[in-house]
Amino acid sequence: MGDPPAIEAIDLVKEFGEQRAVDGVSFSVPQGTVLGLLGPNGAGKTTTVRMMTTLTVPTSGTARVAGHDVVREPAAVRRSMGLTGQAATVDELLTGRENLRLIGALYGLSATYMRRATEDLLERFSLVEAGNKVVKEYSGGMRRRLDLAVSLVATPPVLFLDEPTTGLDPRSRVELWDVLRELVDGGTTLLLTTQYLEEADQLADRIVVIDQGNVIAEGTPLQLKDSSGAAAVVVTVSHAADLGSAEAVIRSVVPEVHVEPNARQLTAPADGLADMTRIAVAFEGTGIELDDLGLKRPTLDDVFLRLTGHRAEEPEAEIEEAVS
């Protein structure tokens, strides 16, 4: 546990003219873990990643990747990390294999290694059959997978992913998550930016929430959700006529119940699984038919809304009614 962090940012600042895109961001990522950098469009996520990957120089502050300073030792940083940018930066007119070989050649990797690595990566990313096809003919998901494969050619210990699943359909997204989990299991340290709360929830060990260039919250997904308020037991009755008696049953266990007649739903703030079990037991033998009974934890979306006052995925002028 005494290992130095794989990625470290200390008070990073980036100014573009008058504007402060990143305004004092600090975090550290222990080896072999995943940090999710969560924030809305324009929060400063990409600029932060660009500073960490030596693409742009910080106005002030420092950052280290695998122990190397991004400003003083950019070459060492580039040797220790892979980057997958926001848009798939694979070459459309090259085949999948050619794309991998191009990057391998620039890394100066041996031919023997590259032959093995090319086949291994194509297999791992389900691109064996498409390997000799020009990337132009790939689907969005295939491009993303190839993009990630290209970043892994030199098997870097640290990987930066800037919105890796933006624009992917749900199935491709889940497939990519699986691949990322395998990488982390193999010991890779991951920093990923995302606008999708679910993605951070699924992959990240720790989450740093940034908005307008500032870190506004940090913690494990569970900590962030807990900070946003307690869980609730939600009961849905099959027949609206039972709402009254169901309310009485729940009140016998917990003091507070909210009834939503239209949804045939009753919501009770609860401590957790213990309360839910007691409520479930209380319904036994009452003859009340239930559609559903479950524990609802606050989502990261709720967390985000509470922290920033706006949703992560910008709403379409939809007014969401607050459920208290």
Place this chain on the structure above:
Amino acid sequence: MTTLARPEIRDIGLLRQSLVIARRNLIHIKRMPEMLMDVTVQPVMFVLLFAYVFGGSIAANAPAGYREWLLPGIMGQTIAFASFIVAVGLTADIDKGIVDRMRSLPIHPASVLVGRSMSSLLHSMIGIVVMSLTGLIVGWRIRGSVLDAVLAYLLILLWGFAMIWLGILVGSAMRSVEAVNGVMFTTMFPITFLANTFAPAENMPGWLRHIAEWNPISSLVQAVRELWGNTTPVSSDAALPLQHPVLSTVIWTLGITAVIAPLALRSFQRRTRD
């Protein structure tokens, strides 16, 4: 599934890194041969148009006729468009994030530009070969010594080198391939015509003749024409650069490079570093 051990990353140096990138650019041409139209179909079309459609009405100072006089002019235009080729390729790479990808690798920062320059120069030289062959078919001949002939080709190559910097400048400054096309068409096209490329400058109105004769492209074209024996030396009232075309071509290329190269590098860095 096996996890690969970390391989040894080796610095293969600027030259080999640039060659790898140039090779990748050439694969683009292999996959999309229509990219070569700008140095094949287009100049051949110009040769045919000017040689057969306009040629009869243009009085040129040429011992062996207009067609022979015309060819170095079209070569001058073709090599000036090398800037176009560099700019289009560079803008596309910046726009698609390829340059960022390269910059995140442990390679020499100049290799993207050097590789792009190598492949673009080769692209243009294909055009020069096509032009030479087309010329031979329509009656163009080299009438000077072998040494002079080689010197003429070297001047064309040197000119292409200067044009690369212009291409890097425009390619870094423009935000899209469409913008590059727009800017280059509205500037390079008139500039290559406002010279002695297609019609002798002597026949132009005084002020225009002045501009045309001081146009750097005129020096190149005059130098190549004289070295290949496709023209007679200019009249004594022509502008100074045309009196010494070889020397002035060298001075022009060095001058253009000295002015534009620093601007181009700064523009490229500014574009890619933020």
